[in-house]
Amino acid sequence: MKYDLIDRNLFIKNRKNFMAKMKPSSLAVFNSNDIYPVSADSTLPFAQHRDIFYLSGVDQEESVLVLFPDAPKEKHREILFLKETNEHIAVWEGEKLTKEAALKTSGIKTVYWLQDMEKIMFEIMTQCDTVYINTNEHYRANVETETREDRFTKWLKDKYPAHSVARSNPILQRLRSVKDQIELDLIQNACTITEKAFRRVLKFTKPGVWEYNIEAEFMHEFLNNRSKGFAYTPIIGSGNNANVLHYIENNQQCKAGDLILIDAGAEYANYASDMTRTIPVSGRYNDRQKAVYNAVNRVKDAATKMLVPGTLWEQYHIEVGKLMTSELLGLGLIDKADVQNENPDWPAYKKYFMHGTSHHMGLDTHDYGILTEPMQANMVFTVEPGIYIPDEGFGIRLEDDVVIQEKGEPFNLMRNIPIEIEEIEDIMNG
Template sequence: MKPNSIAVFNSNDIYPISADSTMPFEQHRDIFYLSGVDQEESILLLFPDAPKEKYREVLFLKETNEHIAIWEGEKLTKERALEVSGIKTVYWLEDLEKIFFEIMTQCETVYVNTNEHYRSNVETETREDRFTKWWKAKYPAHTVAKSNPILQRLRSVKDPIEIDLIQNACNITEKGFRRLLSFVKPDVWEYNIEAELLHEFINNRSKGFAYTPIIASGNNANVLHYIENNQPCKAGDLILMDVAAEYANYSSDLSRTIPVSGRYTKRQRDVYDAVLRVKNEATKLLVPGAIWADYHVEVGKLMTSELLGLGLLDKADIQNEDPEWPAYKKYFMHGTSHHIGLDTHDYGILTEPILANMVFTVEPGIYIPDEGFGIRLEDDVVVQEKGEPFNLMGNIPIEAEEIEDLMNKG
């Protein structure tokens, strides 16, 4: 942060559905990351150069009382907020304007927390947006800076505690996946599989899925974001599952593709093994200093070689390809890796070199609508100072033989 500046972070709103219904509360990941506070109507203010030491870190919280405790459950008291966050100065929100005025007379720059993630597409006005409009109107002479690049760099490199939490999410995901291997049979429905996973996740202290689950049998696998999960799984088909648990607000992200009947056909197996080879080789490329865009070019070369071997591309396709949309993109049209952490598509500035302790997915796929199936395989890995990344999902079955053995056990 610049000298004599403050940064402000707001919690998310509780979003209405209609009547008196609301969406389940999900905390804004930035205020959670910085303070551990996981409730609505909370504000964190940071002022490193504050003349009064007590204003260097300040939390503003919704005042709790017995009525709220009875109807909504316990909210943070000032004492509990200190235990959770380590922040000694805690006020109720009703004191915000008075204290904010004092602080604004002492600072010159205000860091605004805008959403600059490369996938963001937000139409809803957030609590953060409303707060920014309010203070800009009231204090127009202050300089504005943006906190997002700082948060992107901080959050993209994981603390050991964070890696442990992601590992825990991966371990819960493993339990769910292993449960499925003995459950899946011809004529189960995609939603039956979703229900089995949710049962296992919640039974292991997860709040549930880290993102909307994709359980795509047969040709549904060729719709990249298929989330209906309402079709029967037919004998001979494959099921592409992109499903994973959260734990303590941290995400895991898994993809596996399994045979409904417990055995891959020869063609399915050939494609499966090709995807697995690309995943294994791509993982080795995630090393400190690598650039995300260059990495994807290299993965494209790996995939092109495999598609030639499968007869899906020929040399003429490669010679005549559009450099902006290489030939392999016909069968593998999405990216291979993204950051993962508090968000499933987590923070990370993609134009800057990869660093140790960043956590990435690795998720190549081959999608063949003409043959009625698609295959994607995905693990979550931690970049190491030296050597290959550490696979947080290394215990989750992925080799075709192991999946077949487990599906046909007993």
């Protein structure tokens, strides 16, 4: 890992909060992700399962966390099972967590090697009635691969069929959606790294560069600032590519007069940032581009003010739709007849703004959060309206990451990232 050691009090607090929600006489199990093979002896870079990371800070493969608050033996109330390290592994794969390092990282005193897991699990399973399994219930989840968590759940249910089974995910969805100050600081760091990269890109961009050249400039700055890289696959869409919402090829040349929609953010310590800016290849916006840009920016600013405790996600999007409808009327993209005759399930504004405005953000770019429950202070949301006009050859989206406050407007974690037309033009032409 490249990032600085995180204060283990975060993970101690997260476990305490999770265990407070568990049923009496129950235990919960969390597995790390697999290292996924590519072919031959190649593998994808390891990415830790966010839930075990959230509860322990452990950032390596073949790790298991067990929480058993009512365990008869105090030492079994929090247990880590880790891949045993030795000198051979240290030489060939790099240093893995020792029991001492695991305590320093997580605050968990009881650490066993994985080969002891079945024996220890048998002992503690005889002492509990319910076991929490960790299924992926995120509203965007679409998992085709059997995970290590899935395999463990099959094994557990097969070996202990008489135990009641409960779900960890509803607890985690609520806990993870409200951020601790330590987490907010980590997300702020990711946003600050993104800012450095974006300023670099503004000075770099000119007619003739390729979309992947811009992607490379981001990556250079990310790695130089202790980030592993992009928090998600970046979109660098010039010209009409901006109108493809998930355009990720990034393989076209940027032409004079065009705009480039850049949706990119650094990760830091597994925490995401999520930024979108739309910049002119030639360093200046034309009048039509300015008009659309300012319309998007006004929607973003007005939508941001709605993100307060008690706001309901679904109602918020209805209100943002009204703002966007007004702006599209002003731009002449829709008329009053379009609005009067619109389908309530697909309003007129959706022709030019077809995606949602905000999603939870944190350890995952599309982070945990139950969308039917009111927003709370210390939740982090993106705000990302857009207007996409294929007939005119450009699309504009602007996106910041904000923290909901107990009182007043949200705190913008991207407040220092240039967004106003004049500042972007000044930097590009400076």
